[in-house]
Amino acid sequence: MNAIEILIDLARRPQAAAEHVRAQLSVEFLNTHPHHDNSIAWLLWHAAREIDEQLVDLSGGESVWVAQGFAARFVLEVGDREHGYGHAPGQARAIVVHDPDLLIEHLNAVIEAQVAYLAALDEGELGRIVDERWDPPVTLAARMVSMSVDAAEHVAQAAYITGMRAAAFE
Numbered sequence: 001m002n003a004i005e006i007l008i009d010l011a012r013r014p015q016a017a018a019e020h021v022r023a024q025l026s027v028e029f030l031n032t033h034p035h036h037d038n039s040i041a042w043l044l045w046h047a048a049r050e051i052d053e054q055l056v057d058l059s060g061g062e063s064v065w066v067a068q069g070f071a072a073r074f075v076l077e078v079g080d081r082e083h084g085y086g087h088a089p090g091q092a093r094a095i096v097v098h099d100p101d102l103l104i105e106h107l108n109a110v111i112e113a114q115v116a117y118l119a120a121l122d123e124g125e126l127g128r129i130v131d132e133r134w135d136p137p138v139t140l141a142a143r144m145v146s147m148s149v150d151a152a153e154h155v156a157q158a159a160y161i162t163g164m165r166a167a168a169f170e
Helices: 003-024 040-059 070-074 089-093 100-119 123-127 140-169
Strands: 129-131
Touching (some): 040 100, 070 100, 123 140, 129 140
């Protein structure tokens, strides 16, 4: 297994985790805020949007959010490049979604775009510096890892909240 194959495997991890909780996502529960501002809806939306916008920065292409019509389908009061990083509590609570399948469909579409981007790379490109604002500067490989790990963490948070449902919310 080479580095590209490992990154593709990592990229798919949030997708698999989200599919695992899909059946437990009720419309009523998606927008519950259990003692903080990030609902399951926000967590899943953000997991997809943060990958999407970072792919735009890397590829120079158009976001899945816009290109595949998700912005229009979600009907959220957010900018086309907004992805939730730095959201104030009111902004996080304004992410209200009534279709769990739409959240999973969006995440799947973004991850498929990420996998396509990775599959088109030459392994030698992974050492390319993509962000010099950090010390040490961020390589393409490091950015791809951080994108996937961040998404996996947010999907795991959504799964944790979903698991709390029986004990805390019913």
